[in-house]
Amino acid sequence: MVLVAAGQFCAKAVFSKNLEAVSGIITDAAKAGARMIFLPEASDFIAKADEVASLTKPLAQNEFVQGVRAKAKEIGVWVSVGVHETSSDPKRGFNSHLLIDSSGDIVSNYHKIHLFDVDIPGGTRLMESGTTVPGDKLHDPVETPAGKLGLLTCYDIRFPEAAQVLRTRGAGMLAYPSAFMVRTGAAHWEILLRSRAIETQTYVIGAAAVGQHTQTRVSWGHAMIVDPWGTVLAQCNDVSHEPTFCLANVDLDSIRTIRVQMPVDKQRRTDIYPTL
Numbered sequence: 001m002v003l004v005a006a007g008q009f010c011a012k013a014v015f016s017k018n019l020e021a022v023s024g025i026i027t028d029a030a031k032a033g034a035r036m037i038f039l040p041e042a043s044d045f046i047a048k049a050d051e052v053a054s055l056t057k058p059l060a061q062n063e064f065v066q067g068v069r070a071k072a073k074e075i076g077v078w079v080s081v082g083v084h085e086t087s088s089d090p091k092r093g094f095n096s097h098l099l100i101d102s103s104g105d106i107v108s109n110y111h112k113i114h115l116f117d118v119d120i121p122g123g124t125r126l127m128e129s130g131t132t133v134p135g136d137k138l139h140d141p142v143e144t145p146a147g148k149l150g151l152l153t154c155y156d157i158r159f160p161e162a163a164q165v166l167r168t169r170g171a172g173m174l175a176y177p178s179a180f181m182v183r184t185g186a187a188h189w190e191i192l193l194r195s196r197a198i199e200t201q202t203y204v205i206g207a208a209a210v211g212q213h214t215q216t217r218v219s220w221g222h223a224m225i226v227d228p229w230g231t232v233l234a235q236c237n238d239v240s241h242e243p244t245f246c247l248a249n250v251d252l253d254s255i256r257t258i259r260v261q262m263p264v265d266k267q268r269r270t271d272i273y274p275t276l
């Protein structure tokens with residue numbers, strides 16, 4: 001059994017404030033026994049669309065990233081965290097999901113492949129591709145203290161193929177650092193996390209941004225940890241938008257048991273539909 005934490009807080013446009021918030025989450029979750037701490041998408045900052053390009057930095061010059069790496073090393077925990085990162089396009093950066101080990105080293109850096117370009121009349125309009133370059137690959141799952149972890153991000157959760165590919169490559173746990181809209185979050189967030197967990201028979205960790213980031217930007221929160229049976233083991237509430245986290249145990253034996261009892265991965269009809 002390995003205790004892990006899913007964090008929730010409200011990032012704003014100031015890196016140092018966001019670093020303070022996640023440092024508190026990392027310290028307190030580690031004190032509670034967590035060995036891996038998952039933080040939301042865009043934890044370094046969430047700002048108005050026209051401010052994103054000027055705030056986005058190379059990882060080496062991002063004081064938020066350097067601060068989280070130092071904290072992970074100081075406390076001796078692994079951290080998954082979403083941040084912005086410059087690309088070769090001066091106007092648009094990557095939406096990066098970093099996995100940092102307990103030495104403070106970045107052991108994987110996944111660039112979100114599905115961008116949130118959505119226009120719901122009377123609801124959400126957000127064009128992520130205006131500020132972001134899509135990634136072009138999925139990375140192999142990484143061996144961590146809580147087993148093999150596959151990295152995805154937020155809107156990627158609507159594309160079950162990506163989860164399935166990581167499961168096929170050995171993932172026992174999938175992390176989706178997120179900043180879901182309130183409207184889509186209320187309707188879909190928990191169902192999507194639980195669906196991916198049930199289909200892939202993996203733990204699914206949804207660290208989540210919460211609350212009012214800018215005048216027009218609000219996130220749903222409800223950070224949660226789901227087990228391979230689809231049970232919500234832990235979740236943060238949306239009553240307070242203060243930095244917080246929820247905790248649950250990852251049990252590698254339970255993954256094995258469920259996969260033996262219901263061997264969906266061996267029962268795919270790839271004679272009828274394509275292998276991913």
Ligand SMILES: O=C(O)CNC(=O)[C@H](CS)NC(=O)CCC(=O)C(=O)O
Pocket residue numbers: 041042045046047095115116126128154155158178179180181184185188
């Ligand atoms: O770029 C940033 O600052 C942070 N990125 C995000 O918040 C991204 C892109 S706008 N949000 C989502 O993907 C929400 C998905 C969602 O809400 C859904 O799938 O329903």
